Amino acid sequence: xxxxxxxIESSTPVHRDRAIDGLRALALLAVPTGHWLLGGFTxxxxxxxxxxxxxGAFAGLAPVSWVLQMLGIFFLVGGYASxxxxxxxxxxxxxxLKGRLARLGRPVLGVTAVWAALLPLLHFGVxxxxxxxxxxxxxxxxxxxxxxxxxxxxxxxxxxxxxxxRLGVWAxxxxxxxxxxxxxxxxxxxxxxxxxxxxxxxxxxxxxxAYQLGVSWGEGRVTRRHxxxxxxxxxxxxxxxxxxxxxxxxxxxxxxxxRTNSHPxxxxxxxxxxxxxxxxxxxxxxxxxxxxxxxxWAPVVVVNLSAMTILCxxxxxxxxxxxxxxxxxxxxxGLVGAPDSVGWIVARLAWMPVFAGLLxxxxxxxxxxxxxxxxTGPARRTLAGVLxxxxxxxxxxxx
Numbered sequence: 001x002x003x004x005x006x007x008i009e010s011s012t013p014v015h016r017d018r019a020i021d022g023l024r025a026l027a028l029l030a031v032p033t034g035h036w037l038l039g040g041f042t043x044x045x046x047x048x049x050x051x052x053x054x055x056g057a058f059a060g061l062a063p064v065s066w067v068l069q070m071l072g073i074f075f076l077v078g079g080y081a082s083x084x085x086x087x088x089x090x091x092x093x094x095x096x097l098k099g100r101l102a103r104l105g106r107p108v109l110g111v112t113a114v115w116a117a118l119l120p121l122l123h124f125g126v127x128x129x130x131x132x133x134x135x136x137x138x139x140x141x142x143x144x145x146x147x148x149x150x151x152x153x154x155x156x157x158x159x160x161x162x163x164x165x166r167l168g169v170w171a172x173x174x175x176x177x178x179x180x181x182x183x184x185x186x187x188x189x190x191x192x193x194x195x196x197x198x199x200x201x202x203x204x205x206x207x208x209x210a211y212q213l214g215v216s217w218g219e220g221r222v223t224r225r226h227x228x229x230x231x232x233x234x235x236x237x238x239x240x241x242x243x244x245x246x247x248x249x250x251x252x253x254x255x256x257x258x259r260t261n262s263h264p265x266x267x268x269x270x271x272x273x274x275x276x277x278x279x280x281x282x283x284x285x286x287x288x289x290x291x292x293x294x295x296x297w298a299p300v301v302v303v304n305l306s307a308m309t310i311l312c313x314x315x316x317x318x319x320x321x322x323x324x325x326x327x328x329x330x331x332x333x334g335l336v337g338a339p340d341s342v343g344w345i346v347a348r349l350a351w352m353p354v355f356a357g358l359l360x361x362x363x364x365x366x367x368x369x370x371x372x373x374x375x376t377g378p379a380r381r382t383l384a385g386v387l388x389x390x391x392x393x394x395x396x397x398x399x
Contacts, residue, residue, distance in 0.1 A: 008301050009294040017084075018297060019288035020077050023280055025303040027074035031143065032314035034068035036355050037348065038252060040339030041135070041322055048131035049326045049336055051138065054348075055254045057340035062249035069251035069262070071146070072210040072273025073280055078150065079214020082157045093158055100154050103370070104147050107308035109388050110369030111316070115140055116387035119394065128323060136323065137395035139315040145263075146311070152204060153211045160208075160215040168221035169230075172212040175205040176270055183267045187245075187259075199264050206265030210273040217281060227281035234274030241268045309367045310359065317359035321351070 041049040089096040122128040163171035185194045241247040247268045253260040261268050291297045331337040334347025
């Protein structure tokens with residue numbers, strides 16, 4: 001382990017911005033942590049598992065979702081890193097974008113193709129109920145929406161850079177205003193007359209907001225004064241939306257609740273992203289100083305090198321424990337069973353290291369999907385695409 005730490009430290013370029021990598025790793029690890037802590041399963045009479053959440057019984061856990069909802073930080077550092085990458089590009093903008101999108105697409109294609117092959121094996125070979133497979137498919141595909149949105153905002157990087165150079169940090173303001181207008185229409189006095197699809201208009205500006213802040217930061221147009229404004233203004237708006245305007249407290253969807261903050265993002269998500277972004281910018285130097293320690297820096301590098309593997313496969317790690325348990329043991333505390341007691345919470349915390357260990361084991365093999373598919377011919381790529389499309393249709397209830 002010491003040799004690995006020393007090797008990572010010696011191979012890190014002097015100019016590497018360790019704080020940015022540290023923030024990205026923190027945001028990345030918040031995704032599986034949040035899904036593992038706030039996602040549970042109930043067992044039906046036919047032995048199938050169904051999604052459940054402890055937030056339905058413990059509304060007081062909502063503040064945990066404020067801490068674990070760190071996609072704002074992820075988009076912030078994504079925008080910052082994209083500026084640096086765009087400056088270093090050697091080819092055209094199209095070539096740069098093609099490379100960035102390929103890095104996002106390969107792991108997604110890999111996990112969906114593998115699950116497409118597993119579905120018939122699990123059902124016809126092992127007898128796993130179809131409803132369990134529906135639940136599993138939904139969980140696997142659930143985090144992948146992020147990849148599509150991230151690809152879209154990445155494609156807008158050249159436009160974001162122009163906006164940042166012209167308007168600085170204020171380039172993100174119209175995005176905040178756009179989401180506020182849509183929220184007013186769908187939650188205001190004329191909500192009954194507004195079609196439900198209108199909320200979808202928040203998807204792109206809602207997540208582009210923090211990305212644009214990151215681009216402006218990368219262009220050197222965000223000062224500490226701006227960062228304090230984001231932190232204080234975002235926190236004040238967050239509090240007002242909760243206490244005055246009645247926004248749901250949870251940053252993730254709660255079964256049975258009519259409104260959700262994240263799908264698509266509401267103004268509350270942007271308020272949290274603004275506050276988090278301000279704090280991240282203010283703490284950058286301290287984080288960078290902490291990560292100069294080789295023993296702290298090495299795990300950050302490992303997490304960043306496996307970013308898409310963690311994102312794409314962490315739900316599979318939890319399902320690897322839950323599906324066999326439900327099939328052979330029935331209800332298992334903290335794993336399969338109603339998440340409605342303190343005992344469940346304690347047991348779920350005990351399961352967290354198991355999920356992490358399974359993710360590491362899966363990642364040893366799945367991480368290959370992140371590398372360029374140089375040895376994969378057109379026939380295999382086509383087959384993977386067909387399998388992935390079939391899995392998506394099944395997960396979305398289209399098949």
